[in-house]
Amino acid sequence: MSAQPATGSHDLLIRKARLLDRDDICDIAIAGGRIVDIAAHIGGAAARTVDAQGGLVTASFIDPHFHLDKVLSRNYVGAISYQEAFARAREAKRNFTVADVEARVCRALDLAVAQGIGRIRTQVDVDFATRLVSLEGVLRAQERFHNLIDLEIVAFPQEGIVTDPEAPALLRAALGMGATLVGGLPEFEHSLEDQRTHVRTIFDIATERGVPIDFHCDYTDLAPYKTLEMVADMTVERGYQGKVTAGHCCALAVYPDEEAKRVIDKVRAADMSVTILPIANLQMLGGDGATPVNRGSSRAKELLAAGVNVCAGADNMFDIWFRFNRMDPVDTAYMTCLSTGMRSDAEVREAFDMTTSRPARLMGLADHRAGIGGRADLVVHSAANLVDMFRNLPGRRVHIKNGRLVGGVEGSVWTAR
Ligand SMILES: [Zn+2]
Structure with missing residues (x-):
């Protein structure tokens, strides 16, 4: 996954995401700290874009x-x-x-x-x-x-x-x-x-x-x-x-x-x-x-x-x-x-x-969910499903808090092969 600054109507666009409750790959638009749209393709640009590359996006x-x-x-x-x-x-x-x-x-x-x-x-x-x-x-x-x-x-x-x-x-x-x-x-x-x-x-x-x-x-x-x-x-x-x-x-x-x-x-x-x-x-x-x-x-x-x-x-x-x-x-x-x-x-x-x-x-956080209207408190995972996530493969993550990128993990392995 990668993040690039740009300009547009949303604060953040997550492209090519997978959600736990949806089968298709979708885009997620974030504005004002909330998820405002989820669709197969969301047009236009945003202040920032994260390419999930088919990875899961979940609530944090x-x-x-x-x-x-x-x-x-x-x-x-x-x-x-x-x-x-x-x-x-x-x-x-x-x-x-x-x-x-x-x-x-x-x-x-x-x-x-x-x-x-x-x-x-x-x-x-x-x-x-x-x-x-x-x-x-x-x-x-x-x-x-x-x-x-x-x-x-x-x-x-x-x-x-x-x-x-x-x-x-x-x-x-x-x-x-x-x-x-x-x-x-x-x-x-x-x-x-x-x-x-x-x-x-x-x-x-x-x-x-x-x-x-x-x-x-x-x-x-x-x-x-x-x-x-x-x-x-x-x-x-x-x-x-x-x-x-x-x-x-x-x-x-x-x-x-x-x-x-x-x-x-x-x-x-x-x-x-x-x-x-x-x-x-x-x-x-x-x-x-x-x-x-x-x-x-x-x-x-x-x-x-x-x-x-x-x-x-x-x-x-x-x-x-x-x-x-x-x-x-x-x-x-x-x-x-x-x-x-x-x-x-x-x-x-x-x-x-x-x-x-x-x-x-x-904790009474009704809006802590990766759906429209939910808070933009999310994790973009490199794993495409929970089993791969739990296998903790050289995983990458991007942590989004209130619509802002606040942290992440970069995993890698190497061999002499
Ligand atoms: Zn204890």
């Missing part, structure tokens, strides 16, 4: 669950086991400075924008160890990437609520500084009663400020963990249906089938969304030294079948929790297929939607 990627504040921080503590993670993460966090968080987040966002991520819902630790330092660093990076990528910030009490009495006041302060959601981690508490207090306190803060909630639930393969059910119950009790997301929900996969169905029905009745984190959880869940059976991706298929909006995010990159990742949502979609057993064409499409249209629905 949205990551519904990522920890930007901790990104690229693994070097602070070296290689460790899961068991050591909490204590060592706390130690690392104490060393964070605003400038250091800002610099690491900027490096991650450069990758994200290049790969075609238009929006990230990022969890940011707000607790006694980092206080508001991590948040300030993320806010500075957000300012630097204004117009390139949108961030939704979740104030996340990683050190608990009962176990960290400073957390409630810090969460309220974070919501006044730029966080627009509150998070939670009830399983971190030491007793069921403390878990309930944790969930109740988060709902108190959310209802007081009128913000949605994005909980971490049951990041474990131990069946006794039931914080997803606890959150679903309280969502209905508080009348907060449609405003609550639960991430991970790994324990759901190890409940007996009948038990899992009962919890899924509650999640559906609470109109909750669920975010799976297949890349991180494939590595971190289960096995205890042996090959894991639980793949860490909750019960994505059963949740979808029940009508739950299930999204897929990347969670971490080179931090205490996960040592790999390169901010490519195609990896997330691909790993979703592998970890959840999505094999048919329709399921491959579903896995892709879990990184684009489903998180858009989670």
Whole structure:
């Protein structure tokens, strides 16, 4: 694909594009940050033209669950086991400075924008160890990437609520500084009663400020963990249906089938969304030294079948929790297929939607779609279909944000043949 400046009535013309819901090759016209026309051939010139060369054009990627504040921080503590993670993460966090968080987040966002991520819902630790330092660093990076990528910030009490009495006041302060959601981690508490207090306190803060909630639930393969059910119950009790997301929900996969169905029905009745984190959880869940059976991706298929909006995010990159990742949502979609057993064409499409249209629905972005009237937040791929995209062939991408080219990837290989 290539882009040339010219002059004309549209801001941007994408020529020879393929869309997921159309069989033919078409042109896409963009003006005022919107898609204004899609047709077999659109005449005239534009201020700028991108030749898609028959590649797919899709809505840009949205990551519904990522920890930007901790990104690229693994070097602070070296290689460790899961068991050591909490204590060592706390130690690392104490060393964070605003400038250091800002610099690491900027490096991650450069990758994200290049790969075609238009929006990230990022969890940011707000607790006694980092206080508001991590948040300030993320806010500075957000300012630097204004117009390139949108961030939704979740104030996340990683050190608990009962176990960290400073957390409630810090969460309220974070919501006044730029966080627009509150998070939670009830399983971190030491007793069921403390878990309930944790969930109740988060709902108190959310209802007081009128913000949605994005909980971490049951990041474990131990069946006794039931914080997803606890959150679903309280969502209905508080009348907060449609405003609550639960991430991970790994324990759901190890409940007996009948038990899992009962919890899924509650999640559906609470109109909750669920975010799976297949890349991180494939590595971190289960096995205890042996090959894991639980793949860490909750019960994505059963949740979808029940009508739950299930999204897929990347969670971490080179931090205490996960040592790999390169901010490519195609990896997330691909790993979703592998970890959840999505094999048919329709399921491959579903896995892709879990990184684009489903998180858009989670965030209330009705116009995030590659159709007339949709926002011009798009990715032009060199792959002509999703399977080739997931194969991640020496792929090229152009990322368009609000009708403007903001980043891209140029892939190439060479041999001596
Ligand atoms: Zn997380």
